[in-house]
Structures are given as structure tokens and as C-alpha cells.
Amino acid sequence: MADRFAFAKELAEAAGLLALDFFQRRDALAVETKRHAQDLVSEADRSVETLIRERIAKAFPKDGILGEEFGLEPGSSGLTWVIDPIDGTSPFLNGMPNWCVSIGVSLGGEPVIGVIAAPCHRELYAAMRGGGATLNGAPIRVTDTLDLRSGVVGLGSNDRVPPSAVAGMIGNILEIGGGFIRNGSGALMLAYVAAGRLVGYAEPSMNAWDCMAGHCLILEAGGKVLPFPGDALTTPARILAATPGSFDELDRLSAVSVPLR
Numbered sequence: 579m580a581d582r583f584a585f586a587k588e589l590a591e592a593a594g595l596l597a598l599d600f601f602q603r604r605d606a607l608a609v610e611t612k613r614h615a616q617d618l619v620s621e622a623d624r625s626v627e628t629l630i631r632e633r634i635a636k637a638f639p640k641d642g643i644l645g646e647e648f649g650l651e652p653g654s655s656g657l658t659w660v661i662d663p664i665d666g667t668s669p670f671l672n673g674m675p676n677w678c679v680s681i682g683v684s685l686g687g688e689p690v691i692g693v694i695a696a697p698c699h700r701e702l703y704a705a706m707r708g709g710g711a712t713l714n715g716a717p718i719r720v721t722d723t724l725d726l727r728s729g730v731v732g733l734g735s736n737d738r739v740p741p742s743a744v745a746g747m748i749g750n751i752l753e754i755g756g757g758f759i760r761n762g763s764g765a766l767m768l769a770y771v772a773a774g775r776l777v778g779y780a781e782p783s784m785n786a787w788d789c790m791a792g793h794c795l796i797l798e799a800g801g802k803v804l805p806f807p808g809d810a811l812t813t814p815a816r817i818l819a820a821t822p823g824s825f826d827e828l829d830r831l832s833a834v835s836v837p838l839r
């Protein structure tokens with residue numbers, strides 16, 4: 579796995595540089611909507627995913643690849659690269675720096691490698707199962723804050739979540755005297771949990787490419803996550819990640835009882 583880990587770090591940095599080049603000339607990019615007016619894709623997302631897929635296929639031809647823009651290419655090695663070329667397309671296209679390249683590797687659904695590059699911040703988060711988590715090479719840990727009120731919680735939503743459910747989740751955090759942010763990049767906010775900046779992160783429905791790398795980082799940084807259902811990597815699932823001491827409380831406050839769309 580060490581060969582893939584070293585490769586993943588180099589790949590995330592190379593993909594981050596390509597994405598940064600597009601970011602600097604984002605006004606010239608053709609943008610299309612997908613499912614919803616806020617669900618966007620541009621040439622940048624597709625080109626960065628193509629670069630990542632081509633390099634993985636050349637280096638590890640038996641591995642599977644699942645990416646947001648081009649879907650699942652099954653492999654035969656048991657390992658699947660789970661990638662989001664640009665997480666935070668909305669901040670990216672609107673000129674904000676909160677976006678990242680997220681590269682995870684799953685073994686039977688379990689995250690074994692997680693690398694997240696945030697080029698505008700010059701940050702590279704990296705973790706391999708059993709090897710700890712780092713930010714720019716220095717070890718990171720989740721915060722030892724036990725109480726949701728003494729830190730900030732990241733929340734996310736998308737068009738699959740009814741507005742009333744989003745409002746309910748936010749209201750529950752505010753009711754207990756807590757604070758929340760949403761920066762437009764769920765993958766980056768998961769990395770912030772690993773780095774001890776956020777106490778936890780919750781989103782009612784996310785895809786495997788949004789969270790596989792973040793889950794590996796958080797587990798290796800001493801945090802707790804709701805496992806992504808490994809047998810169905812292409813189906814969205816609830817995301818919940820936090821410090822061990824605040825996980826159950828965030829679970830209660832972020833639970834959504836209405837059907838998703």
C-alpha cells in the first residue's frame with residue numbers, strides 16, 4: 579500500500595496544480611448545470627478527473643476507479659480509487675478558495691488511503707490506514723474538545739435534502755448554543771475535522787467520492803465516522819464524523835427524519 583500512498587500524494591499535488599490553473603482563468607470556463615441550478619460542472623472538473631484517471635490506470639491497471647464526473651470503472655485487484663477532482667465546485671467557480679482535490683482508496687468499502695490537496699491554501703492532508711494522518715507532513719489529531727458547544731461544527735446539504743431538514747439540523751446546533759459553518763467543500767471540512775479545526779461534520783446525503791479520503795484522515799487522526807456502506811459505493815449515504823466524545827450528540831442533532839429527494 580505504501581507505493582499507492584506515495585503515488586496518491588504526488589497525484590493530488592499534480593491534479594491540484596492543474597485545478598489551480600483553471601481556477602486562475604475560471605471566468606473563461608464553460609459551465610453546465612447537472613441535476614439542479616446549484617449543481618454545476620465545468621471543463622475544470624472533467625479535465626482534472628481525466629488526468630487523475632489516466633495516471634492511476636497507467637500505474638495500477640488492475641485497480642478500480644470511481645469518480646464524480648465519469649463514474650465507476652471496476653477493477654480486479656480489490657482496490658478502488660474513489661476520487662473527486664474538485665470538491666467545492668461552487669466556491670471554485672465563484673472565485674473562493676475553499677475547494678480541494680480528494681483522492682481516496684477503498685478496500686472492500688473501507689478507506690485505506692486518504693489524500694486531500696487544497697492548492698489555494700497550500701495544504702496537503704494525507705493518511706494511510708495504520709500510519710496516522712498528516713498536514714503538510716506534520717502529524718494531525720482531532721480536537722480533544724468533548725463538547726459540541728466549545729467548537730465549530732461543519733454542516734452540509736445539497737438538492738437531495740429537503741430545506742426543512744437542513745433548517746432543522748442548523749436549528750438543533752444553534753439551540754444547544756453551538757456554532758456551525760458550511761464552506762462549500764464537504765471534503766475539505768472533513769479534513770478540518772481530522773486537523774482539529776472542526777469538532778465534527780454532518781451531511782444527510784453525500785457520495786463516496788466526497789468522503790472516502792476524509793474518512794481515512796479522520797480515523798487516522800483519532801476521530802470517529804459513520805462507515806460509508808461499502809457494498810454500494812455508487813449510492814449516496816448519510817455522513818457523520820466527529821471526535822469520539824461528541825459523535826453521539828452530533829448524531830442526535832443532525833438526524834433527518836424526512837425522506838430525501
Ligand code: IPD
Nearest residue numbers: 665666667734735736762763764
Ligand atoms: C459538494 C460539496 C458540498 C456538499 C455537497 C457535495 P462538489 O461536492 O462537497 O460541500 O455539501 O453535498 O456534492 O459538487 O462541489 O464536488
Ligand code: CA
Nearest residue numbers: 617618646667
Ligand atoms: Ca459536483
Ligand code: CA
Nearest residue numbers: 662665666788
Ligand atoms: Ca464533491
Ligand code: CA
Nearest residue numbers: 646662664665
Ligand atoms: Ca466534485
